[in-house]
Amino acid sequence: xxxxxxxxxxxxxxxxxxxxxxxxxxxxxxxxxxxxxxxxxxxxxxxxxxxxxxxxxxxxxxxxxxxxxxxxxxxxxxxxxxxxxxxxxxxxxxxxxxxxxxxxxxxxxxxxxxxxxxxxxxxxxxxxxxxxxxxxxxxxxxxxxxxxxxxxxxxxxxxxxxxxxxxxxxxxxxxxxxxxxxxxxxxxxxxxxxxxxxxxxxxxxxxxxxxxxxxxxxxxxxxxxxxxxxxxxxxxxxxxxxxxxxxxxxxxxxxxxxxxxxxxxxxxxxxxxxxxxxxxxxxxxxxxxxxxxxxxxxxxxxxxxxxxxxxxxxxxxxxxxxxxxxxxxxxxxxxxxxxxxxxxxxxxxxxxxxxxxxxxxxxxxxxxxxxxxxxxxxxxxxxxxxxxxxxxxxxxxxxxxxxxxxxxxxxxxxxxxxxxxxxxxxxxxxxxxxxxxxxxxxxxxxxxxxxxxxxxxxxxxxxxxxxxxxxxxxxxxxxxxxxxxxxxxxxxxxxxxxxxxxxxxxxxxxxxxxxxxxxxxxxxxxxxxxxxxxxxxxxxxxxxxxxxxxxxxxxxxxxxxxxxxxxxxxxxxxxxxxxxxxxxxxxxxxxxxxxxxxxxxxxxxxxxxxxxxxxxxxxxxxxxxxxxxxxxxxxxxxxxxxxxxxxxxxxxxxxxxxxxxxxxxxxxxxxxxxx
Amino acid sequence: xxxxxxxxxxxxxxxxxxxxxxxxxxxxxxxxxxxxxxxxxxxxxxxxxxxxxxxxxxxxxxxxxxxxxxxxxxxxxxxxxxxxxxxxxxxxxxxxxxxxxxxxxxxxxxxxxxxxxxxxxxxxxxxxxxxxxxxxxxxxxxxxxxxxxxxxxxxxxxxxxxxxxx
Numbered sequence: 001x002x003x004x005x006x007x008x009x010x011x012x013x014x015x016x017x018x019x020x021x022x023x024x025x026x027x028x029x030x031x032x033x034x035x036x037x038x039x040x041x042x043x044x045x046x047x048x049x050x051x052x053x054x055x056x057x058x059x060x061x062x063x064x065x066x067x068x069x070x071x072x073x074x075x076x077x078x079x080x081x082x083x084x085x086x087x088x089x090x091x092x093x094x095x096x097x098x099x100x101x102x103x104x105x106x107x108x109x110x111x112x113x114x115x116x117x118x119x120x121x122x123x124x125x126x127x128x129x130x131x132x133x134x135x136x137x138x139x140x141x142x143x144x145x146x147x148x149x150x151x152x153x154x155x156x157x158x159x160x161x162x163x164x165x166x167x168x169x170x171x172x173x174x175x176x177x178x179x180x181x182x183x184x185x186x187x188x189x190x191x192x193x194x195x196x197x198x199x200x201x202x203x204x205x206x207x208x209x210x211x212x213x214x215x216x217x218x219x220x221x222x223x224x225x226x227x228x229x230x231x232x233x234x235x236x237x238x239x240x241x242x243x244x245x246x247x248x249x250x251x252x253x254x255x256x257x258x259x260x261x262x263x264x265x266x267x268x269x270x271x272x273x274x275x276x277x278x279x280x281x282x283x284x285x286x287x288x289x290x291x292x293x294x295x296x297x298x299x300x301x302x303x304x305x306x307x308x309x310x311x312x313x314x315x316x317x318x319x320x321x322x323x324x325x326x327x328x329x330x331x332x333x334x335x336x337x338x339x340x341x342x343x344x345x346x347x348x349x350x351x352x353x354x355x356x357x358x359x360x361x362x363x364x365x366x367x368x369x370x371x372x373x374x375x376x377x378x379x380x381x382x383x384x385x386x387x388x389x390x391x392x393x394x395x396x397x398x399x400x401x402x403x404x405x406x407x408x409x410x411x412x413x414x415x416x417x418x419x420x421x422x423x424x425x426x427x428x429x430x431x432x433x434x435x436x437x438x439x440x441x442x443x444x445x446x447x448x449x450x451x452x453x454x455x456x457x458x459x460x461x462x463x464x465x466x467x468x469x470x471x472x473x474x475x476x477x478x479x480x481x482x483x484x485x486x487x488x489x490x491x492x493x494x495x496x497x498x499x500x501x502x503x504x505x506x507x508x509x510x511x512x513x514x515x516x517x518x519x520x521x522x523x524x525x526x527x528x529x530x531x532x533x534x535x536x537x538x539x540x541x542x543x544x545x546x547x548x549x550x551x552x553x554x555x556x557x558x559x560x561x562x563x564x565x566x567x568x569x570x571x572x573x574x575x576x577x578x579x580x581x582x583x584x585x586x587x588x589x590x591x592x593x594x595x596x597x598x599x600x601x602x603x604x605x606x607x608x609x610x611x612x613x614x615x616x617x618x619x620x621x622x623x624x625x626x627x628x629x630x631x632x633x634x635x636x637x638x639x640x641x642x643x644x645x646x647x648x649x650x651x652x653x654x655x656x657x658x659x660x661x662x663x664x665x666x667x668x669x670x671x672x673x674x675x
Numbered sequence: 676x677x678x679x680x681x682x683x684x685x686x687x688x689x690x691x692x693x694x695x696x697x698x699x700x701x702x703x704x705x706x707x708x709x710x711x712x713x714x715x716x717x718x719x720x721x722x723x724x725x726x727x728x729x730x731x732x733x734x735x736x737x738x739x740x741x742x743x744x745x746x747x748x749x750x751x752x753x754x755x756x757x758x759x760x761x762x763x764x765x766x767x768x769x770x771x772x773x774x775x776x777x778x779x780x781x782x783x784x785x786x787x788x789x790x791x792x793x794x795x796x797x798x799x800x801x802x803x804x805x806x807x808x809x810x811x812x813x814x815x816x817x818x819x820x821x822x823x824x825x826x827x828x829x830x831x832x833x834x835x836x837x838x839x840x841x
Contacts, residue, residue: 082699083716084691111702112714116793122710129713530747535693535786543787555692555786556750599718617721619752642751643722648761659717665730671686671713672734 014045014139017073018131019064021055021080023110030114032124036079039128043135047071055080061093068097075099075138079107079131100143102598102658105134133670140663146595147636151237152346153589154179158229158528161189162571163351163563163578165211170582172220176589179343180215181243182225186293187212189353193276193377195384197571198431199461205386209292216294225295230340232531235640236558237346237594247336249300250286254331257296261286261332264325266318272304274388278378281388286322290386300332307334347558347585350542351578352528354564357411357418357517364479365410365515371396372493373480373513376406376428383435393439393512401442401511405495406433407477408448412518420539422518422568426452429516430462433470436514445471445508447497455570473508475500480513519568532559541567552581557594560584599641599658603632607653614645614654683737683803685712685796688727690720692750693785694742700789708793709800712740720744720781721754725765728779732769732811738778738803740795745783755783777802778809 018040022028033051041049048071054060055078067073076099078090083106091101109127117123153176157168160182168180180187191197192212194204215221224243231242262284270282276289285305288298302308306318314334323332359367359375367373372395374382385391394400406429412422426448433444451472453459466472475497484490485507492509499506521540522528529536533556535543542565545553552560562578563569569577588594603614603623610630615623622638623645625631634645634654643656652661689695695716701708717723720743728739741762743755762781769779780799784791 082702084696084699108699108714111699113710115702115705116708117710118707119710126710126713133713133715533750535696535748537787555696617757619754640751642719642754643717644719644751644754644757647722647724648757656718656722659722661724661726664715664717664724664727667715668686668727668731668736669734671715672684672731672736 012074014075015047015071015073016045016075016077016135016138017064017067017071018046018049018135019055019060019076019078019080020051020107020109020127020131021060021078022051022053023080023114024053027080027110027114030117030120030123031109031127032120035124036127036131040131040135043132045075045139046135047073056086056089061089061096064090064093065097068094068099073097073099074103075141076104077107077131077134077138078104079109079127079134081110082108082112102144103138103141105138105141107131107134129671129673132673133667136666136670137663140660140666142657142660144598144657146598147600148593149237149596150593151589151591152239152344153177154343154345155585155589156181156229156239156241156343156345156348157351158348159189159351159353159563159565160184160187160215160223160225161351161353161563161574162191162208162211163353163565163574164189164349165208165215166575166578167349167351167562167582167585168215168221169211169218170579171585172218174582174586175220176586177220177222179222179224179345181227181229182223183228184289185226185248185297185299186289186295187215187223187225188290188292188294190377191571192290192292193278193384194380195387196431196435198427199455199457201431201434205292209294212292212294216296223295225297226299229531232348232533234344236556237588239345239348239558241343241345241348243341243343245339245341247302247338248297249302249305249332249334249336250298251331251333251336252295252297254329255297256329256331257288257298258329259288259298260325261298261322262288264321266306266321272301277381277388278375280378280381346589347560348532349560349562349578349581349585350528350532350534350554350565351562351581352522352525352565354519354568355522357422357520359410359515359517361417362410365407365477365513366480366482366493367515370480370482370493370513372401372511373515376425376432376514376516379432379436379514383432383439391439393436395512399511401436401440403443403445403492403510404436404440404512404514405445405447405480405493405508405510406436406514406516407480407495408446408516409476410515410517411520413449418518418520418539420518420568421452423452424568424570425516425518427455427458427461427570429514430465430470432514432516433465434468437468437470442511443471445473445495445510447473447475447477447495449474449476455572473497473499473501473506478505484509519564522565525565528565532556534559534561537567541565552577552584558588597641597658599643599656600636600639601634601641601643601646601654601656602636603634604653604655605629605631605633607651608632609651609653611650614649617644617648619644681808683711683800683806683808684735685709685738685740685799685803686731686736687712687714687740687742687796688717688720688723689714689742690744690750690755691716691718693744693748694720694782694792696786697742697784697788698792700786701792702789704789706789706793708796711800711803712796719749719751719754720758721749721751723758723761725761728765728769732774732778732809733815735810735812737806737809738780738799740799741781742784742792742795743781745785748785773814774809774811775806777806
C-alpha cells in the first residue's frame, strides 16, 4: 500500500499549511490555539502554522489562498468546526489558492472538542492529537475531480395537506413538473377539516378549497390520490420512486364527479363511520369525503360495500345500483387492483403531516367513556356548517350544551405522554372557545397550564377572548368524572382541577368537555423515515439538517421537509416552510447538475485476485466481474462511496478515494502518537 | 507531559451520516464527556476494515469504539450489517489475543442521539480506566520475542536431527 501511494504522489514533498480557528471564544476558550499552532509547526512537512480568530470569514479564507501562493503550500489543514459545516468552504479556499480542493483536510476541534470538554489542558491535548492526525493524513491526499451528474427536473411532493399543496403550487407555478402523492382519497389534509382559522377567524375551507381545485387542474401537477410511496431508490437528482395506487374501484379518468351513484347505493341511509367527520357523521360504502374534495371522484370502500366479501374479493352479490346510476359513463370498475407505478424525480418534498394525540391514553379525562367528552378535532367538525350536524353544536344525546370546559395540553407538555408543546393548541382552544360561545351561548371554561400565544395578532386574540367573558382557570385538570357531589353536579361532567391562581381545588360541572389534543408524529413516521433515508428526532418528528440554518433540508440531499411532519406548527408557519422547501428544491433542480463527492472506490486491477468476495457486498450492484480478465471492476457511476467492499477485500486491492487505507492508518497513528 | 497520570486512549470510528453527526449534535448541545476519545470519520461503518481496529490497538489505543447507524437506517442500505458481522468475528479474535471484551465496542447511534454518544464514551472510558493500560505495542514486542525464540528452538532441533541423521 505504502509503495502504491508514494508512486502516485510522484515523490512530491508535502508542504503543509495549518490553521486553527478561535471561532471567537467557541474554540479559544477551551483550547489553547496558539499552543496547538506552535506544536503543529514542528511536525514534519508543516511549512506554516497559524491561529486566527475566524477562519471561515472572508479574510480567513483569503489568508489560505494567499499563503498557498506565497509559501508554495501543496496541502492545507484547518482545525475549526465540523467538516459537515465548513469543509466545503475551506475546499473552495484551497481551490482559490490554485490547489486541487482535495488537498485539504479538516479537524473538528469545536463540536468534538471545545464544546464537549471541560478541562482546558485535556482539550488542548486532544486538539493537538487530532491536528497531528490530519497532518499525517493530508500528506497522503491525492488530487480528485468532482463528478457532475445531471438532475431530473421533476419534483415529488408526498402528502397533500396544506404544506404539500403549497409546495406543489409554488413549484408548478414556477414551471416545474410536480407529482403530488396523497394517501387519502382527497387532498386537503387536516386543514380541510377545520372550521375557522385563528386569529382572523376566516373560514378554513374558503381559503383552502380554491387552492385544492387549482392543484387538481394545474397543468404542471400530476395528482395521485389514494396512493402511497412504497419504495425510493437512487440519489439526489435522480430518484426512482415506486408509488402504490390503491384501487378505489372508480376510474378517475371516467368519473365526472356527478355523485349520482351515492343516492343510488343499495344502502338507503349512510351507516358507516365517516372518517372525514371524525366518526361523528355517517357515510355510504360509495362516497366522496366532502363536497369540495379534490379530485372530484367517488371512492368505494371494499370493507363495507356489499359487492365485496369479507376477504375483500369481489363477490358480485350486490345489485350494483351504483353501476346502473353511473350509466354509460362506466366509471365504476370492480376489477381494479392495486397498481404500482415507477416515477423519476430529482427532488422530493416530504409533507406527511401529523396525527392528533389519542385522548384515550389519558383515561382520567374520560374520552371514549363519557359521551360528553370530545376531542378538539371532533368539535371542529361540530361547529362546521358542512359538518355532521350542519354547524349546530349538539351533544351525542341531542342536548345543547349550557356549559363547556376546554382542557388544554392533552398529550402535550406531559412527562407521561408527550414532553413537547404542540404550539397550536392554546390558539385553537381560544378559537373554539369563541366559536362555541357564539354557537351555543354556553359558559365556556378554559383550563390551561400556561397561555402560549406568540404570533402576529395572537395575543390580541387572547385579549379579545378575555373581554368576551370566557372563563380562564390556570391548572392542569386532574380528572373528568360523572360522580356528582351536589345537586347542581347531577347529570353533568365534573372537571376537577387545582386552580393554581386561587390556590384551591375546584369542581366545575359542565355539559361538554373538549380535550385540546396535541400533535404527534404520524404512526408510520418511522417507516416513512426509512423509506426516504431521513432521521427522526427523539420525539419522532423528522429531523431537519440544521435547526436554524437548514430547517427544511434533511441529511439526505434532495429530500426536503415541509409542515408538521418536522414538528408541530400552525398554518402560517407551515405555508412558509412549504414555500422554503419548494425554493430549496428549485435551487437544486435549476442548477441542472450536482457535484458528487469523489469518494467512490476503484479496484487495482494488478492486485485483484478475482475472489469475488466484494461482489455480493455492494448494495448498489456496482461491482461486476470481468470474465475475460478474471477480475472485479467497480462501475463508478453506480458507486455511492460507502467503502464496504474496501473494508472487506482480502487482498487489499480496493481503494476508496478520500478514505484510502494509508490515509486512515496515518490518521490512527496521528491520534495516538501525541503524548 | 510525560509525568502526567495515565488515562485511557480511546479511538472511535464513526460513520459520517449517523454517529459522526450525533457527535456533532452532542457538541451543539454542549453535552460534556470524557476527552479521551479521538474520533475518526468514515463514510459508513461498513468501511471499517478489521485492520483499522488492530492497527489502533497496535499503535497504543486502550479501546476502540465503532459507531454506526441503527439497523435498517444505514445511509448505504446495509453497511452497518456488514460491520456487525466483522465485529462479531473480530471480537472473538481479539479475545483470543488476550484483549478484554470491554475494550472493543460497537454501538448504533443515530443522528439524533447526541446523548448516547456522551453515555457510550463515558461508559467506555470508565471501563478502560478500570482495566488499566493495554500496552499492546509492548505485548507485540514480547510476542515477537517468543516467536523468535520458538523459531530458534525449532531450528536448533532440526540441526541436531540433521546431524544425527548424517
